[in-house]
Amino acid sequence: MKQLLMACTLMLATWFGVAPAHGAETGRWSKAQAHAWYMQQRWIVGSNYVPADAINELEMWQADSFDPKRIDLELGWAQKMGMNTMRVFLHDLLWKQDPEGFKQRIRTFLTIAHKHGIKPIFVLFDSCWDPQPKLGPQHPPIPGVHNSGWVQSPGVAMTDPAQYPRFEAYVKDIVGTFAHDKRILAWDVWNEPDNPGGGDYDAQEPKHKFDLVAKLLPQVFAWARSQHPDQPLTSGVWHDPDWSKLDKLNAVERTQLTQSDIITFHSYDWPETFARRVQQLAVYGRPMICTEYMARSAGSTIDGILPLAKKLDVGMVNWGFVKGKTQTDLPWNSWQRPYTLQPPTIWFHDLLRKDGTPYRQREIDIIHDLATSPRGVVPAAALMLPVRLDHPG
Numbered sequence: 001m002k003q004l005l006m007a008c009t010l011m012l013a014t015w016f017g018v019a020p021a022h023g024a025e026t027g028r029w030s031k032a033q034a035h036a037w038y039m040q041q042r043w044i045v046g047s048n049y050v051p052a053d054a055i056n057e058l059e060m061w062q063a064d065s066f067d068p069k070r071i072d073l074e075l076g077w078a079q080k081m082g083m084n085t086m087r088v089f090l091h092d093l094l095w096k097q098d099p100e101g102f103k104q105r106i107r108t109f110l111t112i113a114h115k116h117g118i119k120p121i122f123v124l125f126d127s128c129w130d131p132q133p134k135l136g137p138q139h140p141p142i143p144g145v146h147n148s149g150w151v152q153s154p155g156v157a158m159t160d161p162a163q164y165p166r167f168e169a170y171v172k173d174i175v176g177t178f179a180h181d182k183r184i185l186a187w188d189v190w191n192e193p194d195n196p197g198g199g200d201y202d203a204q205e206p207k208h209k210f211d212l213v214a215k216l217l218p219q220v221f222a223w224a225r226s227q228h229p230d231q232p233l234t235s236g237v238w239h240d241p242d243w244s245k246l247d248k249l250n251a252v253e254r255t256q257l258t259q260s261d262i263i264t265f266h267s268y269d270w271p272e273t274f275a276r277r278v279q280q281l282a283v284y285g286r287p288m289i290c291t292e293y294m295a296r297s298a299g300s301t302i303d304g305i306l307p308l309a310k311k312l313d314v315g316m317v318n319w320g321f322v323k324g325k326t327q328t329d330l331p332w333n334s335w336q337r338p339y340t341l342q343p344p345t346i347w348f349h350d351l352l353r354k355d356g357t358p359y360r361q362r363e364i365d366i367i368h369d370l371a372t373s374p375r376g377v378v379p380a381a382a383l384m385l386p387v388r389l390d391h392p393g
Contacts, residue, residue, distance in 0.1 A: 033261075034262050055139075055148075055150075058135065125191065133152060144338030146328055149325070156204070172226065182230070190220060194210055194239075221259040233259070236291045287315075293318055297345070310373075319349045
């Protein structure tokens with residue numbers, strides 16, 4: 001009887017394109033399995049998330065500064081506007097410092113997120129901003145500067161091959177511990193892996209950073225996949241004018257697009273460019289999530305992008321939820337021209353003020369209308385400006 005049940009399970013899995021539990025030893029998900037997973041989700045919408053009282057992922061997660069009450073408050077705001085995911089950055093140093101304590105804090109976060117109907121996308125590594133992360137108290141925000149305390153993972157540590165077993169243990173322990181946790185949406189194994197860093201950290205960046213990342217990224221995918229997670233693995237492409245031709249892309253991008261179970265990408269562009277990006281990635285035949293967008297002064301807005309994405313059935317995760325210590329309401333060019341005398345004309349990222357009031361109520365209304373309508377449906381209210389033009393007299 002047990003063998004018969006197993007055979008039936010395998011047969012049904014084959015018919016419906018869904019791998020059995022633990023997904024046999026086949027490696028990357030099939031396209032059918034990826035689409036089956038995607039259709040089980042609500043239309044995916046949320047923000048990249050760090051609490052307003054944390055300058056980076058270290059301050060968010062370290063025992064002395066981890067703030068469940070603040071997280072509960074802010075994720076409650078996300079729930080009210082209809083969001084169902086948050087993209088959340090982890091860090092290898094947090095695991096190195098205290099593996100069990102870090103995992104317990106992740107469990108606490110997942111309990112809070114589940115309470116509010118939110119399934120996070122967890123990011124394991126990141127190539128952006130400060131390449132020399134340090135545990136302990138983080139420095140205060142640099143006045144007038146965008147994301148002035150964000151840190152890379154692993155950063156300069158990847159120049160030391162002796163650290164690689166630790167990276168492997170970190171990935172396998174974190175993914176393995178939560179591999180079958182239904183409260184997690186996906187694993188983003190490396191954020192913008194071939195990003196040269198950003199900010200004013202050029203002198204601190206590892207030499208031959210690209211070559212190091214190009215060798216490490218396939219290993220990170222393999223380490224994560226060895227734990228047979230029920231959640232998909234991904235890493236999002238973010239630059240180059242055309243993603244449709246693999247042979248024209250660099251080694252990192254080719255790994256991202258050939259190893260990801262679902263396709264993720266970043267687009268801080270105008271709607272017409274966003275639509276072209278989706279068309280380019282459609283050639284890979286997999287579900288898509290844009291895991292970073294919204295830069296108002298660069299043309300990427302809630303009004304212009306989100307209804308289009310809903311129509312195209314692309315999941316969406318904007319950068320920035322609550323204005324706080326990351327100061328991502330300020331634009332990227334604040335690294336060259338700090339906004340110390342006066343704020344920018346419009347916020348760059350972020351949706352809410354620290355007290356939860358919207359920067360712009362219209363944006364919150366659009367998110368709510370799209371998130372609460374059926375899959376593929378773009379309600380008129382998300383397209384029309386709710387403005388009365390009464391005639392005088």
